[in-house]
Amino acid sequence: MMNRQLKEMGLHPLFGFFIGLIALIGGTILIYSKTNYAPWIIASVGLVIVLRASEYNRSIHLKSIFDRKTFREIRLIENLVLITPFLIILIFKSELLVFVATLLISIVLSWYESKQSFHFTIPTPFSRKPFEFTTGFRKTILMLAGIYLLFITAIFVGNFNLGIFCLIALFIALLSYYSWPEDKLFVWIHSDNAANFIKHKIKTAFTFSSVLAFPIIATLLFIKPSQYFVILTFTVIGLLALITMVIAKYAAFPNKMNIAQGLIFAIGIVLPPLLLGVIPYFYTQAKSNLKELLR
Amino acid sequence: MISIQKLNKSFGSKKVLNDINIEFVKGKVYGIVGQNGAGKSTLFNIISGLESFNGIIQSDLTPLKNHLGFLQTNPFFFPKITGREYLQLHLNARNIKEINIDESNIFDLPLNQYAQSYSTGMKKKLALTAVLIQQSDIYILDEPYNGVDIHSNMIITEIIQKLKSIGKTVLISSHIFSTLKDTCDEIHLLHEGHFKKSVDHSEFDLLEQEMIEFTTGSIIDRLNLK
Numbered sequence: 001m002m003n004r005q006l007k008e009m010g011l012h013p014l015f016g017f018f019i020g021l022i023a024l025i026g027g028t029i030l031i032y033s034k035t036n037y038a039p040w041i042i043a044s045v046g047l048v049i050v051l052r053a054s055e056y057n058r059s060i061h062l063k064s065i066f067d068r069k070t071f072r073e074i075r076l077i078e079n080l081v082l083i084t085p086f087l088i089i090l091i092f093k094s095e096l097l098v099f100v101a102t103l104l105i106s107i108v109l110s111w112y113e114s115k116q117s118f119h120f121t122i123p124t125p126f127s128r129k130p131f132e133f134t135t136g137f138r139k140t141i142l143m144l145a146g147i148y149l150l151f152i153t154a155i156f157v158g159n160f161n162l163g164i165f166c167l168i169a170l171f172i173a174l175l176s177y178y179s180w181p182e183d184k185l186f187v188w189i190h191s192d193n194a195a196n197f198i199k200h201k202i203k204t205a206f207t208f209s210s211v212l213a214f215p216i217i218a219t220l221l222f223i224k225p226s227q228y229f230v231i232l233t234f235t236v237i238g239l240l241a242l243i244t245m246v247i248a249k250y251a252a253f254p255n256k257m258n259i260a261q262g263l264i265f266a267i268g269i270v271l272p273p274l275l276l277g278v279i280p281y282f283y284t285q286a287k288s289n290l291k292e293l294l295r
Numbered sequence: 296m297i298s299i300q301k302l303n304k305s306f307g308s309k310k311v312l313n314d315i316n317i318e319f320v321k322g323k324v325y326g327i328v329g330q331n332g333a334g335k336s337t338l339f340n341i342i343s344g345l346e347s348f349n350g351i352i353q354s355d356l357t358p359l360k361n362h363l364g365f366l367q368t369n370p371f372f373f374p375k376i377t378g379r380e381y382l383q384l385h386l387n388a389r390n391i392k393e394i395n396i397d398e399s400n401i402f403d404l405p406l407n408q409y410a411q412s413y414s415t416g417m418k419k420k421l422a423l424t425a426v427l428i429q430q431s432d433i434y435i436l437d438e439p440y441n442g443v444d445i446h447s448n449m450i451i452t453e454i455i456q457k458l459k460s461i462g463k464t465v466l467i468s469s470h471i472f473s474t475l476k477d478t479c480d481e482i483h484l485l486h487e488g489h490f491k492k493s494v495d496h497s498e499f500d501l502l503e504q505e506m507i508e509f510t511t512g513s514i515i516d517r518l519n520l521k
Contacts, residue, residue, distance in 0.1 A: 121377055121407055130384040131373050138375040183371035184345055189388040189429070191361045293344065295358045 021085075028089050039095040043102040046086030050079050050106045059113045075110040082106075126208055131186070132201075133208040136177030143173050144212070151216055160224050164234055167216050171238030174209050178245045181253050187293050194290035198250060198283065205246050206239060213238065237272045244268055244279055251285035296320050297342065297359070297433065297464070302350035304337055311337050313488040315350070319433070324455060324465040326475035328506070329485035335468040336368055338485070339435045342466070356432055361389075364431035368438045370422035378406040378413070378421050385425040399428050402447055415442035427454065433464045440474050452477050472503050 032038040053075070063071050083106040090099040122141055126133035137144070147169050154162035190197050213235065220231045248257055248265050257265065261282075268278035302315035312334045319325055327335050340346040344360045356362040372381065382396050400406055402420040404413070410421055419442055426434065439451050455478040458465050469475050475482055476499045484492040484502065494502045 121409060122375070127377075127380055128383065129387060130380040131376055134380055135373050135375045182373070185365070185367060185371060186373075186384070186388075188343065188345055188360065188365075189385060191389050292347075295344070295360065 024085055024089070032093070039090060039093065039098040042086055042089055043098050046083050046102060047105055047109070050082050050109050051112075053078050053082060054109060054112045056113060072110065076107065079106045079110045125211065129204055129208070131182070132177045133204070136174070140173045140176065144170070147173065148215075151219070155219060155223065160220070160227060163216065163220050163223075164230065167213065167220070167231075167234050167238065170213055170216060171209070171241060174205075174212065174238075174242055175245045178205070178242075178249045179256075181249060181256060184254050184293065187253070187290060190294060192294060194287045194294045197290060197294050198247060198286055201246050201250075202243050205242050209239065209242050237269075240272065240275045240279070241269050244275055244282060247279060247282040247286050249286075250290055251282040253286070253289050296355050298351075298353045299342070300351040300353075302338075302341065302348055302352065304334070304341060304346065304348045311488055312341070312348075315489060317483065317490065317493075319464050319466060321432075321464055322459060322462045323480045324459050324467065324478050326479035326482040327466060327468045327485055328470075328472070328475065328482060329468075330510075333485045334488050335485055336437055339365065339437050339466065339468070343435060359433075362432040364426035364429050364434045366419075366423050366426045366434075366436045366439055368441065370418060372410045372413075372418060374409075374411055376410055377408060378404050378410050381410050381421060382406070382425050382428060385429055389429050391428070391430065394428050394430075396428075399424060401450065416444055416447065419443055420447055423451065423454075431463075434458060434466070436465065436467045438468055438470070440469055440471055448474070472506070475499075476503070 028038075028042060031041050035041065059071075059075075062074060066074060083102060087099060087103060090102060122138045124134055124137045126137055147166050150169075151163060151166040154160075154166060187197070192200060217231060217235055221228055224231070244265060248261055252258060252261055264278055264281070268275045297319040299315055299317050299319075302312055303310070304312040315338065327338065329335050337346060341348045342352065342359075343363055343365045345365075352359070354362075376384075379396055382399070386392070386394055386396075396406065402417075402424060404417055404421055404424070410418065413421060419439070423436070423439055426436075436455075439455075440448055443451065452474060455465055455467065459478075459480075465478075467475065467478065479496075479499075481493060481495050482499060482502060483490050484494075484506070492502065492505075
């Protein structure tokens with residue numbers, strides 16, 4: 001599965017795993033340099049990944065193929081394989097207690113199966129215009145809550161930079177709403193032509209992201225009016241990045257963004273003035289891509 | 296009206312549709328039958344404009360896709376989107392504002408629940424409702440009876456008859472021959488990429504009998520059931 005996902009991204013699986021390893025080592029060094037809770041954070045990340053293997057439909061599928069004993073063995077092996085990189089880090093850092101706890105929890109989790117019977121619908125202010133912000137808001141609700149909580153903390157401790165960090169984090173969360181392509185039919189059903197379709201998508205992204213970002217921007221401007229240039233600069237870059245993401249998604253449609261497109265997008269974000277060239281480039285690609293579906 | 300001439304479609308070296316010629320006129324219901332892999336869904340995707348093809352498809356409705364309602368065999372559902380939002384998405388896509396979603400919920404679906412948590416039949420009914428509220432001129436219904444309960448089965452048959460009575464064109468594929476007999480004006484048998492036989496209402500029973508003989512033959516005897 002992971003191999004297939006890496007191939008779809010245009011990466012050789014070995015290269016993908018190599019990047020993953022680098023990210024893990026880099027992330028570990030970074031976390032250890034920033035906080036004393038590093039071992040617990042590393043263990044939590046590992047356990048969240050392990051928990052994903054307990055997904056309901058996946059368990060049902062495995063159970064339908066294998067007998068109960070084999071199913072349990074597979075789940076145990078899967079959990080141990082997934083947690084091993086994190087256990088290696090913990091043992092390397094001599095965090096014996098966290099190591100044992102993480103190992104035991106991942107073993108116990110091999111008996112856990114997430115249930116699907118719980119029907120709770122998270123309310124969203126974006127119901128009238130599905131789907132990106134509707135689904136994205138629900139998927140990232142905890143992350144958004146965390147960002148707003150951190151922002152409130154930033155205000156109380158008077159940390160302007162932390163406030164700006166929250167604004168950046170919010171836009172990064174919003175970018176994820178456009179990270180995967182929808183089924184072709186959901187473009188096809190629109191009666192707009194390609195140009196109007198893209199325009200409409202940009203308008204929705206712009207409006208809804210402004211709704212979510214407004215409390216942060218307005219509070220920062222109220223508290224630190226002298227820093228208006230910094231606040232507005234990050235807001236404009238965030239909005240431009242989001243617009244670029246929307247267009248880039250349809251430039252790659254119906255596939256996910258490939259490595260080359262991802263790189264162009266990343267360069268545009270790192271050097272924002274380049275977005276003025278990146279946006280028209282992706283827009284031309286997107287329009288030509290959607291021309292057949294939206295005649 | 297849709298006129299299809301010399302339509303061919305291949306996936307790599309595999310020819311899926313071979314020299315299809317057919318006309319679908321206003322106010323008629325057409326059944327397309329055939330085995331799995333006969334090319335029914337591919338034909339529907341091509342008419343809709345979701346697949347490329349060789350040949351000619353003409354219509355007096357332009358662009359044709361904006362006059363089509365298309366129910367796919369296995370409709371796709373976004374994660375964490377409710378039934379209501381799924382319907383709203385379809386209304387927004389065609390800039391339709393005057394439809395009351397609750398009134399349109401003829402299958403009594405739990406619209407405030409996530410659509411992905413629906414059963415197979417409920418998903419099909421939601422997707423069908425979405426297609427119907429888009430108020431199209433032509434409906435392509437790929438296996439509309441798949442997985443739905445008997446009551447909904449009857450409602451779908453009534454819907455198709457109603458669509459016909461108000462002058463809509465309907466193209467249906469179904470593996471349940473009786474549902475086609477109840478609704479269609481013509482049935483076309485698609486076999487190995489081309490129309491092997493086309494019959495009107497008077498010959499439906501004959502076609503059904505032929506299909507039974509052709510499909511089953513002496514296959515069941517090979518099971519040696521005792």
